Amino acid sequence: MSFIRSVVLGCGSYLPERALTNAELSTMVETSDEWIVQRTGIRSRHIAAKGELTSDLGTAAAVAALADAGLSIGSIDMIIVATSTPDDTFPSTAVTVQKKLGMEHGAAFDLQAVCSGFVFALATADAYIRASQAKHVLVIGAETFSRILDWTDRTTCVLFGDGAGAVVLGASVQDGTREDRGVLTTHLRSDGRHREKLYVDGGPSSTGTVGHVRMEGREVFKHAVGMITDVIEDAFSATGYSAEDVDWFVPHQANIRIIDGSAKKLGIASEKVVRTVADHGNTSAASIPLALSVAREDGRIKRGDLVLLEAMGGGFTWGSALLRW
Incomplete structure (x- = not known):
């Protein structure tokens, strides 16, 4: 019996150029490298540049994922962006990514489940593929959390960073067993x-x-x-x-x-x-x-x-x- 599975065809990522170290953070708020590492394991995080948007990060990760998959944007039926830090209240960051990628077909939308967003987006994309509503879906997780941090609150500002990652999911006919890809x-x-x-x-x-x-x-x-x-x-x-x-x-x-x-x-x-x-x-x-x-x-x-x-x-x-x- 044949079964449609969502196979990862490619993945990509993007990190802003600036890396903010714990040592630098300790000059901004009452903390230390030792305190942060001991409690979180974090030593550094990347911070988006002024004017660098969540959609910019997501687009860069998407381009890398498409290249890894060996596909053009014309092959993508849907874009789902998981984010809690959209460019704007509306439209969705996904349609902005869609525009930046030069995609004029299909559908694009955001999904908001905070840190669980990518897993929720992956599950959503998988459902569309298994229902034969899409053949290729670009799933992106992109955030500029630095924009919603209180940089005087050491309990939160030391934790978060900016970045984006993406995968291309593609429909593949499999056997329907746990050995499937x-x-x-x-x-x-x-x-x-x-x-x-x-x-x-x-x-x-x-x-x-x-x-x-x-x-x-x-x-x-x-x-x-x-x-x-x-x-x-x-x-x-x-x-x-x-x-x-x-x-x-x-x-x-x-x-x-x-x-x-x-x-x-x-x-x-x-x-x-x-x-x-x-x-x-x-x-x-x-x-x-x-x-x-x-x-x-x-x-x-x-x-x-x-x-x-x-x-x-x-x-x-x-x-x-x-x-x-």
Whole structure:
């Protein structure tokens, strides 16, 4: 029996030129390299230049992903941009990326699930492909979180960075077994009762301002590992795979303690974990595709590898995806 799967045909990424180190941050706010590294694992993060927009980052990552896939923009049916930091209230950042790529057909839209955005966007693209509503979908995670940070709040400004990552998903007829290439299963969750633990204190309808990131760090940490492992266990149940079968674990790059704590609880060997948080910081919806791109470029992720993705973000939202590269 044939089955349509969404296969990753290419991936790409983009980071702004400027790297902001912990040492430089310590001159801006009361903190230190030791304090930041000990609590988060972050040593540096990239900051978008003045005038450099989320759509610019996303477009650059998309161009790289298309080149990696060996496809032109004319082959793409849909663009989904996961972001919490759009260029404008409207139109969507996705249609701006669409314009910058020279695409005059198909559909483009944004998806907002904060740090879980890329997993949510991947699941959405997979649904369109499996329903034969699209053959090729460009899935982008792009953020300029530096624009919504309170640079006097050391509990948040040290955590986040800017960047973008993208993948091209393509329809592929497979056998319909767990040995197939492509997205095997996705699991998404949200619980709005936790809104106050991680949110932005502004918006068009509430304050008429952009606002800043506010976070109850201990509360987020307390919930993160349990929520993450919940949706990963769902992925294992759906496919019959286990932690031992995973070749690469690519988690949202929020905090090294959450990353390592999740891997340990799940029984995933440390050497199978892709970590980019030290150099990128938390790039929200961009963190997973950025990490995928790094691990692909350095030769770790290879065709046929079983790759596990997970993320958790404000809302709370959280989700997992299990795919064969």
